[in-house]
Amino acid sequence: EAQLLESGGGLVQPGGSLRLSCAASAFTFSSYAMSWVRQAPGKGLEWLSTISGGSRSIFYADSVRGRFTISRDNSKNTLFLQMNSLRADDTAVYYCAKVWAASGVFDSWGQGTLVTVSP
Amino acid sequence: DIQMTQSPSTLSASVGDRVTITCRASQNINDWLAWYQQKPGKAPDLLIFKASNVQHGVPPRFSGGGSGTEFTLTISSLQPDDFATYYCQHYSSYLWTFGQGTRVEIK
Numbered sequence: 001e002a003q004l005l006e007s008g009g010g011l012v013q014p015g016g017s018l019r020l021s022c023a024a025s026a027f028t029f030s031s032y033a034m035s036w037v038r039q040a041p042g043k044g045l046e047w048l049s050t051i052s053g054g055s056r057s058i059f060y061a062d063s064v065r066g067r068f069t070i071s072r073d074n075s076k077n078t079l080f081l082q083m084n085s086l087r088a089d090d091t092a093v094y095y096c097a098k099v100w101a102a103s104g105v106f107d108s109w110g111q112g113t114l115v116t117v118s119p
Numbered sequence: 120d121i122q123m124t125q126s127p128s129t130l131s132a133s134v135g136d137r138v139t140i141t142c143r144a145s146q147n148i149n150d151w152l153a154w155y156q157q158k159p160g161k162a163p164d165l166l167i168f169k170a171s172n173v174q175h176g177v178p179p180r181f182s183g184g185g186s187g188t189e190f191t192l193t194i195s196s197l198q199p200d201d202f203a204t205y206y207c208q209h210y211s212s213y214l215w216t217f218g219q220g221t222r223v224e225i226k
Contacts, residue, residue: 035215037215044206044217044218044219044220045155045157045163045206045208045217045220046217047214047215047216047217050213050215057213059213059214061214095162095163100168103153103168103169103172103210104151104153104168104209104210104211104215105153105165105168105208105210106155106163106165106208106215107165107168107174109162109163109164110162111161111162112162
């Protein structure tokens with residue numbers, strides 16, 4: 001069973017930057033697309049970004065395009081999310097998720113890391 | 120962009136009840152529809168993929184149906200462990216969209 005562990009969350013001031021990491025294990029990381037999904041406090045799930053296994057294809061939601069950058073290091077089985085120009089409405093739990101491309105679903109999720117954007 | 124609308128937003132039910140949650144798409148999405156269960160403080164878990172396929176390890180009381188624009192998640196006999204929030208999710212052309220969620224609470 002795939003294991004995903006996010007890190008890097010914390011408190012950041014508006015306009016600041018943060019880099020999230022997601023360490024993957026128990027599956028062939030480079031063979032799968034990976035995504036970031038977030039959930040604001042008391043709100044629903046919001047897909048943010050997806051990167052293909054070889055990093056050739058990258059997709060973003062309109063809400064983060066131009067501010068967030070997804071990347072991966074297959075040699076270290078790690079997924080990243082660089083977040084710049086952070087705003088209060090970016091406050092959320094950020095999840096990494098493994099993509100099951102044939103069915104268009106997220107079949108494994110990490111436990112999430114909380115990002116709080118506040119003065 | 121395709122919008123996903125769930126109903127109801129909150130559902131009050133008792134153990135043993137049969138419950139159905141509906142998810143409507145703003146346009147035809149064929150069967151590209153999944154359902155997730157999320158408990159407080161936890162990550163979502165995949166229940167159903169491609170509208171009606173039950174994920175490995177999910178109890179058989181969960182079933183999914185529908186195609187096109189209207190989909191359902193049915194729990195045949197609600198168990199104490201099933202009180203949670205449920206989300207539908209659509210995938211198309213490298214965009215993923217979630218419904219707003221349905222909270223199933225104890226009546």
